[in-house]
Amino acid sequence: MDSIGAAPVTALGARTEIDTEIDVAAERARTVGAGLSHHFNAAGAALPSHGVIAAVVEHLRLEERYGGYEAAAAVRERSDDVYAAAAELLGANPHEIALFDSASTGLRVLMDALRAMSGTRIVASSTTYVSHAMHLMTIARGHDADLVVAPVDAQRRLDVDALDALLADGRPTIVTVSHIPTSSGLIEPAERIGEITRRHGATYLLDATQSVGHLKVDVGAIGCDALVTTGRKFLRGPRGTGLAYVHESLIERLKPTAPDVRGAQWVTQSGWELSPDARRFESWESAVAARLGLGVAVREAIARSPESTERWLRARAGLLRSALADIPGVMITDPEGAASAIVTFVVDGVECGAVVERLAARNVRVVSVPATHGQWDLGVRKLSSVVRASVHVYNDDNDLGALVDAVRLVAAGRDGEARG
Known part of the structure; x- marks a missing residue:
């Protein structure tokens, strides 16, 4: 038995x-x-699976033989497929995907790009992870924004009725929620939160670090404006990888605080143009081998x-x-x-x-x-x-x-x- x-x-x-x-x-x-x-x-x-590790090691061997730039050029199609795979997994479009070295980096870049100013309200779930929480507190203190820890219900999930009442005043608000926390098996009501934020015009950022590769995560059904996750957890990808989804309507409104040659072109003595897609949030330097491993992990998650x-x-x-x-x-x-x-x-x-x-x-x-x-x-x-x-x-x-x-x-x- x-x-x-x-x-x-x-x-x-x-x-x-x-x-x-x-x-x-x-x-x-x-x-x-x-x-x-x-x-x-x-x-x-x-x-990680053998396939993930094999992809990483194979590319490192390629870099060993030909050099980093040359090896990256040789696998450009496979690198581009990482965006396509992530989009397929999340129910998004490839141009709405950005790649990072971690979820913490992705959350930081996107929160900074939202440029919370004096009078902006940030509502965070009680399940927010330490790194993101400290960044939110730093933003609130530095920009005179109001940080509110969302009330919880009897099951310690974000209280959606309280959130609905809070947002009813129409004040500019960023709602940031940890889909599944690091500290328990709780699952936040992500889709219900999406309904409420859409109705009140709030910006909704979902930390899906513990849910992608664990739950079925569809950004259209959830209704979030942006989502960030890591590669190393339930996706079974390499450490040092992460990705984000940014809805195309939000991409147009967000400008990274530190534009990089990866996502922008320096076109005049004092001007630059941002990439029209989510790659505007990326940095040029990355571990190509790790990203290829992430692509394999995402494809395996889809196949499973x-x-x-x-x-x-x-x-x-x-x-x-x-x-x-x-x-x-x-x-x-x-x-x-x-x-x-x-x-x-x-x-x-x-x-x-x-x-x-x-x-x-x-x-x-x-x-x-x-x-x-x-x-x-x-x-x-x-x-x-x-x-x-x-x-x-x-x-x-x-x-x-x-x-x-x-x-x-x-x-x-x-x-x-x-x-x-």
Whole structure:
């Protein structure tokens, strides 16, 4: 019988056709790291496939032989396909895609280009990640803009009714939301937020760092004006990659604060012209090899089917969440109703960093997220840190069982370490 730890799967939730949507054995076969540890850190940096790594290494070898510029020229069509692939995944157009070295860079560039001035209101979700939050606070202080942390509902999601009432005054507003936070398995009501921002004429920026490659993300259905994500998390791309979608109507209104030769032409002694597409936000220098790897990762995500991936990940995480909740001394810290592939918890009497170390000793890879990464969420909830486990398509029943068994031993004080 399939099992998660000592608890049969049938006791946690019956198997359904969802389990056949993802070929886990095939995913593991093309993921070297899947056979080396029980890896539950897709929300930090997922295990890349062999195809992703092969694309990166192949291009580095090309640069080794011919030089960086020459190698880039030789793969121009493949580089351009990264934009096409990202657009296909998100339901956008290639000219609305920009590539960055990280989601943080993309968020910073776009927020700066929005040029919030005195009187502008910035409404941020309580789930905003530390880097973006600190940038928003810096903008507010430097430009006399008002920064408002959006109210939350009973499930700690952004309160859409409160947002609707707040925006009704017609004041110029930028709404920035983290689709899925770093600190829990919550999913923000992105589409409902889009309906409200469109109705009130607010600009809507979605941080999809934890959702692209995890959920089906369609920018048209969501209604966001811009979206930013990273390559290294659920997309399973290389570190040092990220991308953004910017709706064509917003591209025309945004001017980067630091135009670069990649997205602009210096045409007179004192004038320049910006590229008409989203590449106006890019920088000339980039890791071409990493971007090619990102392109492979995006194509693999499309082939896997975002809809099937979402259903499978959420179902498997649901089983894991239930199994962990049944362990004495373990408390799930996800808000009620959280249903993403991210599962957060604490173990009574054991500091979260120590839990991570003890699980690592059993070859189970999770991370600890401190309140310093989410003061508007973890800080408000009086949680100094949480343990975060995030499931991906290469995690099989053996992985899930290893994680649950290891947590059970830590909670019982039988993992070979004295409890603190």
